[in-house]
Amino acid sequence: MRFLFELAFTILIATTIGFATAWYAVDRGVVFGTVTVGAWKAWPLEGSANADPYSLAMLARSGEIPLGGGEGIAFTATTDSRGNPLSGHCTYAVDGQTPPARLWTLTAYDALGHLMPNAAGRTGFLSREILRRPDGDFVITLAGDVAPGNWLPIAPVDRFKLVLRLYDTPLTTGSQLAGVTMPRIIAGACS
Template sequence: MRLLIGLLLAFAVAASVGLGTTLYALHEGTPFGSFTVGAWTSWPRTGTPDIDPYARALIARSGELPMGAGDGIAFVATKDDNGATLDGRCDVVVSGVTPQARYWTMTLYDPEGRLVGNSLKRHGFSSAEVVRKSDGAIEIFIAPRARDGNWLPSGGVERYMLVMRFYDSPIGVATRTGRETPMPAVKVLACS
């Protein structure tokens, strides 16, 4: 009887630890196979047959369709380069050069992956419409109030994430060069 109780207790502990770590991975994201450049993080194997089981479960839970390895690569930023959480009540600037790509997009989402609502119904920029500086760099402001230049309204949401997708890009195919990828800086300027 004592052996049976010990086995049941061991099973209960193992099951709770296993399920707890799985739930944690599903809610907080997975660091497996990711690489980070500044504030930006990417999971290049997500759209390939080499996807890890936690990322597969996260995709099944969210219902999103990942980019295939031959199509390009996506980067996500939830914090700025200094680790401050991206807050829709703050003015944020995304500036610098972008990696080589035929086309790119930058989109503003809430933490659940939905587009952030705003009165202009503007949710992002693309490489075809962004106004660049004379040196080819971009400067996009994310703020609750209108700004000069490339302005993306944040709608004053408490938290958001930025997703940059690069289509037909060598970093989507050759991920070993990912850490040297020139990604734009993300910086919180001021909060109201």
């Protein structure tokens, strides 16, 4: 009798912890090979034949197709440079430079990975369209209301994420990526 109890106890521990940690790892994107630069995260292994099982599980669940190493690399930010979550009720300035790439795009998605519809019909920026300062740096303003300069509209959602995709870039390995300069994401006023 006691043996049965203990066996049930063991199985309970095993299934609870096993499922919980697996769910956590896949859902939260706790993956080996994450490259973090400020608020930006990249998963260079995702686009290679050496992708780890966690990356593959995440991709299978989200249905996303990653960029291959020969195509480019995507950086994702879900927080500003201070670590606060990005909210559609605030304005943000994406300020600075991007790593070397032939072209890049900056896109804002809602928490589920959908584009946010807006009256301006603008869902992302292409590097060639950006107005730059004389030193080559740029500022992209993320705001719900019309803003001067490079304005990327966002919807008043609780959480959103930014994806900066570098196409045709010499940076493909994790160690190269870890040392790059990424633009800062500076929070402004919130409503």
